[in-house]
Amino acid sequence: MVAAAANDDNGVDNDLKPDSEPAPANLSPPAEQKPLSKNAQKKQVKQQRYEAKKAEKKAQEKEHKRKEGERKHKEWEETLANATEEERLKLIESRKSLRKERMEKRSEEKEKKMERLTRAKEIGQNVVVDVDFAHLMSELEISSLVQQIMYCYAVNGRSATPCHLWLTGVKGEMSRQLDKLPGFEKWFIEKESRCYIEAMADRKESLVYLTADSETVLDELDPESIYIIGGLVDRNRFKGITMNKAQEQGIKTAKLPIGEYMKMSSSQVLTVNQVVEILVKFLETRDWKTSFFTVIPQRKRTGGDLVDSSKSEPLSEEHQDKEGDEDEKHDLLERKKLCVEVPLENGS
Template sequence: MIARSRQLLKIISTTDHIRKLQSNNVQVFSGKYNVEFSFCRQFSHSDEGGRDESEVDIKAITNGDPELEHKLKVILLEAEVMRQEGKSVPDNTYISESHWKELLSLPSRSARRRMYEYLFKLSKKKENRIAKKLEKKQQFEEFKQQRTNEVKDVPIEEFAHTYDLKHNNMFLRIYESTINNLYNSKLIQAITYGQKVVVDCGYDDNMTKRENLNCAKQLMYMFAQNRVHKEPFDLHFCNVNRESVLIQQLYKYIPTMYEKWFPLNIHECSYLDLYSKDQLVYLTPHCREEMHEFDPDAIYIIGAIVDKINNEPLSLAKAKREGLKMAKLPLDKYLQWGGGSGKSLTLNQMVSILLDINLTGDWNHALQHVPRRKIVDYSIAQNIRKTSDKLKYDRPRTKWIPSSNVSFNNLSYQRKSITKTIEGEEKDRINIKQFLKDSG
């Protein structure tokens, strides 16, 4: 309670400073933690007039908790103060109820500031997307009007001989829904005849909310890239918790994922309840065993985890605990890693590599899905190898120094399986001059 009061006093002092600069009407009452404010939006990032406190559904966000209500009012005031200071804070219209709840759970002002910056970028992306959509719509309307005027002025004979869209054309238009049905039909065939691949969705508790959102986006990309491939996999999402942040965000990306006709297998149970342990192979980068070729009889498991903060080998520990076989991609064998963002790959990149190695059996072709920024260029890698080989030959040779245990009185050498011993006595030594005189 004392820390909360200090935080409120700090915000109030900042508000008084802004009031002196901008002559805004600010009223703050500390009695019973009531906070009222009304700011001018002169220096706000948003062009539209933002919501004030009354337009944010405080009761729905806090569920009637008085402490949370007070904290939310302080956060609302804090956000408005940061807007007036020129910070990257979005308008309240772009902050949803779930975002307010996440802001309430953040422990510090710096963490909330980073959250505001993230939401501000999202709001600007949304504004740009809406502006581009309206611009394209306007351009299309102008194009339609122009083509209509051209058709009115063209004689029927010339119109019939013009081979173009909206003129004489032998091909029917292929709509996006038709292409979508084609891709879904390929997945339905994969369910019957294709290779099964399991995605373990049981790591949502080990990830932060930001990591869960990123993981959901990667799962969406994985599904999209799998269904457009020549030979798609039969994907099975196991250990699914429908109330988790990961699956709820994935549901926003794929709203039809729970429909019976949708070609995606979602299981709340474990993969151990569906398949035998002898078939399962857990793909984890932390194990020692490398995957040399794609085994069509195996069922590979990919862990749905984004470990930007927690780098612990969770998939390795889980595979050992469940007694499963493990393997990793032979990345070090075929790639020369550079100074990129490490050796970690996204989930959609993993599936793309498996799809191509299953289709072609060529690792050099399959590993083209690894981002170029992570690996060294081929010519640079060749120069590195040549330089390292040259350094091996250019090393200075050290002079041999005999050990004190070596006896020079009894040395031997072996030549063509014949061993000769040179004795140390003077009488047995070879006289070179006498030998040359006798032989001459």
């Protein structure tokens, strides 16, 4: 399977040789920061430009939302003002009824999600996102990874057969940025400051690091195994480090069987959230081809790859819309509103 560790912009690598991957456990930050290359400087400037544009767009959307709210309120007031007393009472009662229905439906959906996530914690597939690489990333890169984690949680919460998600190595800047996410303290997810090798010391034999450098192809998900996805936005700075980390720790490795179902274009890395979504989709369908074609954006596949409609589901709208890296990042931000906020258990 793939190590979801390497990130292009904010990506994680998968079945195909990643351009990069997360770092070994014993990697420590360099004593001295090397000056950035010209290419790295250009990327940094581009990222800063993107962040500024993103902030501006967010402010515009907020203002648009405020104006829409004012417009709708004004329309409602005018409707009431032009109605007879009897009509006013009916309109108000109808509005209260609709609001009550929406609240009840939302509460019911939340309860069902809670039941699914609770069941996943008891008997579901354990999937770990290893975020113990903050010392290798800039604040912007950590922010990018945090957005991917947010999307992972939202996708998992909506699934009919969710996995049980873990975050290990949550500390320092990574912990601070995660804490800024709306409702993060209520997420139904395991949060560990320790590395998975310590947090799951009694289940070491079950640990499987997903890395593109592995020679073992993952044909099936073993419910007894704990699959680890490396979380690192490394911009090609680190190569093979998830494999090295797993070997140093003496744990198993595997890679996704992507090459058996499709050819990838020059961009051979997937984001952490894409890897998690592939696993979740596979848990639903038990079909790798459907999972890959549903999740992996068209731009990452060669033009000759077509979806087999007899075996694969059509691409969802949210993936059809991901035509560019900036659009994809913006989509991750939009997913904030979809995160499932449920109470934690056992302080997880």
